[in-house]
Amino acid sequence: MKIAIYGLGYVGLTAAACLTSEGHWVLGVDVSERKVKEANSGKSPIQEPGLEDLLSKAVAGGLLHCTTDGSQQLNQCDLAIVCVGTPSGVDGSHNMTYIAEVSRQIATAVDPKRQTPLTVVYRSTIRPGTIEELIKPIFESTLGKNFSCIELVYNPEFLREAYAINDYFNPPKIVIGTVDSLPNPRMEELNKNIKAPVFYTKYRESEITKFVDNTFHAVKVAFANEIGRVCTQLGISASKMHEIFISDTKLNISPYYFRPGGAFGGSCLPKDVRALQYIAADVGANTRLIDALLRSNEAHKHFLYEQVTADLPPGGSVLMLGLAFKKESDDLRESPKVDMARKLLNAGYKLSIYDPYLHPQQLIGQNLGYSFLHLPTLPDLLVSAETIATQTYDVVVDMSGMAAGLTLNCGKLLNLDRLS
Ligand SMILES: NC(=O)c1ccc[n+]([C@@H]2O[C@H](COP(=O)([O-])OP(=O)(O)OC[C@H]3O[C@@H](n4cnc5c(N)ncnc54)[C@H](O)[C@@H]3O)[C@@H](O)[C@H]2O)c1
CATH class of the missing domain: 3.40.50.720 (NAD(P)-binding Rossmann-like Domain)
Structure with missing residues (x-):
């Protein structure tokens, strides 16, 4: 396929390199002249193992062309993948300025009479509701209601920096949000070499996935460190505790205790959480996450x-x-x-x-x-x-x-x- 990629950062450049390695032709678009110049000479503007090798092969094979203005070549493309940054705003929300800018650029450049619609795939992390409340209205304001030259897809990215290329081809899952939650042929083609469970969902479910995942990763790190602090203060080996904890794939590292539904209760969980809170406070371990558990549970009961x-x-x-x-x-x-x-x-x-x-x-x-x-x-x-x-x-x-x-x-x- 011919694929335009907007935003040549960690996510966009990795996608560009990996897609060219599969034989797709990629048009890379970025506002940074330096990134465009380096990518066009087969050099990687970012440090990522294996990336420069793929980029130099792509340039040598004529499969990658980067530019600061993609408008002329956009209509030759089957797909556009948006990977621009969504940094934190001052109030903690994501700054959607770049998403809005790129959406407007695509809406202005696309040929409204295209035979087959351009599939515009958003891969940046965007808050739930962004496709329906920000992106779709931008396309509507330029192309009119019921536009048919564009189909909007949300497809979150799960790669980790430093493992980006391996993660691109081996993601833990593929989540694709479409207007009707139904499979999309272009996305099937895009992912045909990737073996991973695929979930087609509504836009909002796909949009929230990344927040849920990353917040959970943060919870795990904070929990592990709180337990580590308690153990250290009590003279207990934190690494031994970690080894024992993760060995339990039946109840600990498992789908158990994960379903949204009832609050926790019974004769053990509240009692032992309360006691660990006491122990942690007693030794000055300052366990903010653990201290919040019972309050969170009370809030859920009231919900x-x-x-x-x-x-x-x-x-x-x-x-x-x-x-x-x-x-x-x-x-x-x-x-x-x-x-x-x-x-x-x-x-x-x-x-x-x-x-x-x-x-x-x-x-x-x-x-x-x-x-x-x-x-x-x-x-x-x-x-x-x-x-x-x-x-x-x-x-x-x-x-x-x-x-x-x-x-x-x-x-x-x-x-x-x-x-x-
Ligand atoms: N870095 C990661 O590991 C990772 C993983 C998963 C998801 N994400 C998400 O993917 C998105 C991109 O992340 P990143 O780390 O690649 O960001 P990045 O800051 O490295 O790259 C973003 C690129 O977008 C470019 N850009 C900004 N406005 C543009 C415009 N109007 N047109 C073209 N290019 C434009 C910037 O110049 C920059 O090169 C973010 O939403 C991020 O949260 C990142």
């Missing part, structure tokens, strides 16, 4: 409560499915569902609870104490499957994945065990 009550005035009837901290358990200690029940009762909702694993007369010890302290009327709230089948509820809230198999008559069924 879930607001999901239930959003369109329901007090006095409405709510059936909760599940009360114990997890399905098939009768442990109520620090169950987030007990908090939900308490909040609903306090606000004046008519509450019923279904949990077939829970028998108040069998609760003993701390479990009994906790449940009666937080929900003194628990026995009156519990209902059976048979009762549920004969009643109508305004809202049924599935907190534990228990709705299947029940006969439910309700205005709204909410699954809070798994956010959709």
Whole structure:
């Protein structure tokens, strides 16, 4: 294919070099005359292992031409990939000036009567909503509503500097946002030599992916360092701890505890997090991330409560499915569902609870104490499957994945065990 690449930085130049190595012809566009000149002479303006080798081969083979003005040759291209910078603005948001500038340049240069649309692929990191709220309006203002000479795609980049070429051909995944979430033939062609799971999504899902990934990487580093500080202060080997931690691919480095849905609770997690917070404070380890966990969890419990009550005035009837901290358990200690029940009762909702694993007369010890302290009327709230089948509820809230198999008559069924 003939591909224009806007922005010859770490992302754009790597893409240019890798695409030419696959036989594509690339038009590189950058505002920096120095970068353009160096790239045209087969030199890399940035330090990246293997990049200069690919660039010099591309130039020698006539597959790479760079310019500060791509407008003349843009219409010969099948694809344009936008890799310009999106640096932090003063308020912390991304500065979208370069994205807007390039979009306007492409909109002005494209032939509105093109036979096949130019696929414009944004690869820079952009905030969710940018395609629909900034980029599309720029094209509309130049080309009119319902323009057909351009198709917009978002395709985040996952490469790491210093491993960029290897990462380009071996990404962890390929995420492609399209107007209809459907596969795009040009993108299939572009990625045909790359083996990785492919996700076609709506624009916004693809746009947020990079933020989620990078924030998680930051969480991992901060968490590892907080644990490292606690261990160091306690005279425990941080590297041994790391070795033991990452060896657990069943619960630690695994998809467990990752699904957006219920808050954490039960007899272990809140208690042990609280205790580690205490230990860390005691030895001066200053664990800001760990200290924020319980507050984050409380915020989530309240978010879930607001999901239930959003369109329901007090006095409405709510059936909760599940009360114990997890399905098939009768442990109520620090169950987030007990908090939900308490909040609903306090606000004046008519509450019923279904949990077939829970028998108040069998609760003993701390479990009994906790449940009666937080929900003194628990026995009156519990209902059976048979009762549920004969009643109508305004809202049924599935907190534990228990709705299947029940006969439910309700205005709204909410699954809070798994956010959709
Ligand atoms: N660097 C990475 O490892 C990496 C990884 C994944 C995603 N990203 C994202 O990709 C984007 C690009 O990152 P980068 O590190 O390659 O940036 P960079 O700053 O190295 O390169 C951006 C290039 O865009 C050029 N540019 C600016 N305005 C232009 C215009 N109007 N026309 C043509 N060129 C223009 C600049 O001169 C510069 O050469 C960013 O959004 C970044 O967040 C970066």
